[in-house]
Amino acid sequence: MMGTYYTIHFWLFSILAIVAAMAMVTRRNPVAAALWLVNVMFALAALYVMLGAHFLGAAQVLVYAGAIMVVFVFVVMLLNLGENDVKERRSVGAAVAASAIAGALAAELLYVVRAQPFPVDGLRPVDADALAPIANSLFTDNLVAFEVTSLLLLVAVVGAVVLAKRGKVAGEART
């Protein structure tokens, strides 16, 4: 019974993710495209939770759907992009190239999946404790990488502030 339940939900969220991803690519309206992408994030988060990776699912919603996509929507709204601003870029050459790349990607994926016997040996179920395994890995084995990444983000924030301030001072000097 648990198996059927699981399978139904797996297909539900997988199809939702794929449909939403296609809708996101095909929408002309930037805000609609961004919202379809939020939908993809949600479906992925659901799949993570079904795999037992609760923290990853929550972080997916918190970081991607809740923070990054909000910024996307913000920018689209502030620039007030409409459907007319999206230029038509359709040509036979582009269509052929896109199809070729997509086909190559699909073939590669199929090859990798086929080559790997399921279930994969050596994989173990995710710990019941949602945080401890991730925290242990982040703050012991990968501490340096973690700190360097956070430093990188800090530099980006400071850089943004510096750029914003410089523009302001220059603007003041002109008046």
Added chain:
Amino acid sequence: MGDMLMTPITDNPTAFAIASAIKVVAFFGVYLVTVALLTLAERKVSAWIQDRHGPNRAGPGGLLQPAADGLKNFMKEELSPGAGNTILFTLAPAIAFCTAMVSWAVIPFAAPLPTPWGVMSVSIAQLPVGFIFTLAISSLGVFGITLAGWSSNNKYSLLGGLRSSAQLISYEIAMGLSIIPVLLLAGNVTMDAIVKQQAMGGWNVLNLSVAFLTFLISAFAETNRLPFDLPEAESELVAGYHTEYSSMKFSMFFIAEFANMLTASGMMATLFLGGWDIPFTSWDNTGDPSVLKTLLTLVSFGLKAGFFLFLYMWIRWTLPRFRYDQLMSLGWRFLLPLSLGYIVLIASVLLVLQALGIQQGVLQTGVLFLINAAVLVAVFVIFDRGRLLSPTTSKMSAAEMLRLRTQDRLGSPLSAAVRPEPEMGD
């Protein structure tokens, strides 16, 4: 009663599924009725504070007023802007309401209930990620507001939407940071662990008073309640993101506001007032679960959440609204550094306590409370004097005011270039 199994109900998939379905219907039913009654309670409390009667025509003591309001809203003409995006315009109020509601699912309302099929927890979902789920869901609330502002195709709506999403995003950070000390103390992120830690080691309002304060302020800002109701500000600005809304869609935003209030109150009761824990007794959280324990702890939770709901209304009818720059400086220059520093402080204190071998208990609570009192005194008496908060909200000497004013004019090279002559006389 004696033959009730003491195994968790999750061991029995069928019973678990049925119990979960019942819990979803029952808890959200109670939630929606409470939200409806809150609209009445708000008007009754405001009437009481202003020495009036409040609504008293519909039903006994005005009890049917929410039903009458709802009927009125459904009957009104519904307009939708012709040049707007109709789909998103309809979707926005629903997003605002749903995100407010979903966090309700992880709050434990009472001690576990024994049933013939096993012990059932009195929360819809016992997620292993607990509070992170709440943060994730509340971060989505911004979508409802920005989309409402954008899809109306009206500049006032768009500006209002940006104004309130900037507020929500700013205070979300302070809210997330102010909760980290709670998680540090509990050693886990699940709601059950947080309640259990408080039942054993004292409520977090004493353990972590500063975090409680920052969370309370952020929660008020997140729910758009006074003194942070800039998104609405109907007395001085065009309403905001809901300018173009009418009829039931309009009132949906207000239902969402009350829903947010209810969720935030439940959250504060759980995180800082011990959840369903009954104070001064360990009867409720030791020994076998019983129906009586569940009922009494449910009452205890209800009283705590009700206190916060009343506090929301009390403050709304007591304090005036912040200015927008005050709102932003409070969020970014006061709450954010304070909660960041507090995380460092609490983490170090816990480390020291652990090294000294002091366990959860009266001594730990006492030490933490003294530290909190010191921090509060330091923040509000020694450091503040009109620097962290705006000068308009605190007393300061005339000399201090003059110093700040001259500093503002001389301090940055920018203003010195524009105004080389500081006027010292005013």
